[in-house]
Amino acid sequence: MAVTLKDVARASGVHVSTVSRAFSAAHLVNARTRARVLAAADELGYRPNRAARALSTRRTGNLGVVVADIANPFFPPLLKAAQEEARARDHHLFIADTDERTAVEEEAVRSLAGQVDGLVLAAPRMSDRLIRELAAEVPLVVVNRRVRGLPCVLMDVGGGIARAVARLAALGHRDLALVSGPAASWTGRRAARAAGAAAREHGVRVHRVGPHPPTEEGGAAAFDAVAGLGATAALAHNDLMALGLLAAARERGVPVPGRLSVVGVDDSLTARHTRPALTTVAMPAGEAGRAAVDLLLRGAAPRDLVLGTRLVERDSTGPAPRAQA
Amino acid sequence: MAVTLKDVARASGVHVSTVSRAFSAAHLVNARTRARVLAAADELGYRPNRAARALSTRRTGNLGVVVADIANPFFPPLLKAAQEEARARDHHLFIADTDERTAVEEEAVRSLAGQVDGLVLAAPRMSDRLIRELAAEVPLVVVNRRVRGLPCVLMDVGGGIARAVARLAALGHRDLALVSGPAASWTGRRAARAAGAAAREHGVRVHRVGPHPPTEEGGAAAFDAVAGLGATAALAHNDLMALGLLAAARERGVPVPGRLSVVGVDDSLTARHTRPALTTVAMPAGEAGRAAVDLLLRGAAPRDLVLGTRLVERDSTGPAPRAQA
DNA sequence: ATGAAAGCGCTAACAG
C-alpha cells in the first residue's frame, strides 16, 4: 500500500489539508510547517496519487498522442520529442496507434478523453467535422493537418514539394508522377496542390498515381503505373513509399536516377542509408511533436503554427534521361 | 461536464450502484434492468471515469512501457505491438523514453507506478537490485534482460550471435571484432559471452571494441579500432551501430564486404535498405512487446520467456579477404 | 495559518 497524504499528515503532526497545501499551494502555509511536512513526505517516500488528484481537480497531468502507425519512421521522432517535452513539464504521455484505421482514431480519442488534459492528433484521417466534435470533449492539437477552429501544427510540405518540382524541372524532367498515399491525407492533398501549381509554373506535367497505402508495399504497387505513364520522376507521399518505388525499380531493372528519379517526404533514417540515398523533403517531426505538446499545455488559441521543410538532395534524383523513341 | 453514473442512474430510474453493477458485475443485476440501464448509458454517451474507478478498485486499466530511445529502430515495432495488445485488452499505454539515461529510468518507473497496473521495462540499464526494489511498488516485466525473480521476455541473441560467428568462420574469417554498445546492456553481455564461446568452438578470435553509445555515431567511432585490430569482420551491438560502421568504412574507402564484413543485430527496416544490405540477427521485437503486455496482464509468474532469433544473411558479409602483408 | 468537512465518480460490502 502506497503512502498517502494521511500518512504524511500523521508523521508531521498536521491535518491532511495542510499537507495538501504544502504541495499544491505553498504560499498558504507557514514556511516552517511546510518544511516539516516536506521532510516527512520525503522521508516516507510520498508520491501524490494522480488519480485521486485528478478526481478532485479535473486535471490529470496526462497527455496523449494518437498516431496512425508507430512503425512508420515519420512518427518515432515526433513521439520522442513529444514525450520529452511532456516529461519536462511533469506530464505523462499516452500513446495510441490506430493502425491507419479511421474508426480506431475516434475510439482512441473518446476512450482517452477522460484520462488526459489534452491529445495530439498526428495526421488524423477523420473528417474535420468529427475532429471538431471531439474537440468539445477534450483539448486537441492537430499535427499535419489544418482543421479550422483548432490549434494546428503544420509543416510546409507544399513548399518542399514545390522546391522538388522546381529542381526536377531544372534537371530536365517534363513528366512527373505524384504517387499519393491515403486519400484522406491532408498532407497528401497539400502536396498535390503544390505540385500542380509548381508544375504549371515550370511548364511540366504532373500525373496522379494512387491512392495507395503509405507503406513500402504501397510504393511498390505504384511502380508500374508510374512507369506506364512515361514519367521520368516520381514524388512519393512519404519515404516509405519512395523506398517501395526504389525496390520495385531495382527489381524491374530500372536504374535510379538513370531512368527514374525518386523523391520522398520525411527524411527518415532510412532515407539516408538506402542506396541510392533518397532525395527527400525533410519534415521537422520532432519540432512538431514538441510544439504540439507545448500548445496543448499552454491552452493555445486556435492558430496555425507552420514549420519549415527543406529539400534534401541525395542520389535518387538526377538529370532526366534523354528522350529516346 | 462529462456524463456520470449519477446521470445514467437518474435517466434509467435506478440507483447508481445498480448502474455500476450493470457495467462491472453484469450477473448481479436483472437482465431487463441492465438492458434499460445500458440503453440509457448509451443514449447519454456515458463513459466510465477511469480515475474514479481506479481510486476505488486500485486497478487503473493502464500499462506503461519504458524504453531507452523511441527513435532507435528496435523499439517502434515493440511499442506498436505492445500498444496493440494493450488496446485489444482494453488497456491504455503510457510511454516513457529515458534517452539512455539510467537515472531517468528509475524516475520514470516511480512516477508512473501509481498510475498503471504494470510496466514493461525494455532493455533497462538499471541495476538488478534497483529493478527488484521497484518491482515491489509495481508489477514489472522486463524485456531483453534477465532479472531473477521477475518475469522476463528474452531473445536468444546468444544463439543468433553464435550462428553469425559460425557463418563468418565458415567464410574464412579468423579475427572478429565485437563492437559493443552500452556497458550496462544485458543483451550486449550475452552477445559477448556467446561470441566468445562460438569463437573457441570454431577456432577464431574475437576482440572486444567499445563500449560505445548504441547509435550510428557510436558505430562510426568504433571503426578505427576495428580496423586497427586487423579484424576482417565486425559484429555490432545493433543495426544502428552497424550502420555507423558501414558509413565509416565507406568514408575510409574500405569495401564491405570486400575487406570487412559487418553484422548487425535487430533487423530494422534500414538494415534491409542500406547498401550493402545488412546481414543481421533478427530480433522479434514485436512478439516481445506483445508477450510482455500479455505477461503483465496475466500477472505471470517470474519465469523467463525466450524468443527465437535468426541470422538474416544479406550483402554486408562475405568471404574473408585473402591475407596480404 | 490551520482544521473540519464536503465532494470528485466510482466500487464494494452490507442490508433488505
Place this chain on the structure above:
DNA sequence: CTGTTAGCGCTTTCAT
C-alpha cells in the same frame, strides 16, 4: 436483485 452507506486519496471551500 436493488438500495444504502462508506470510502478510495486528494483538493477546496468554509470556519476559526
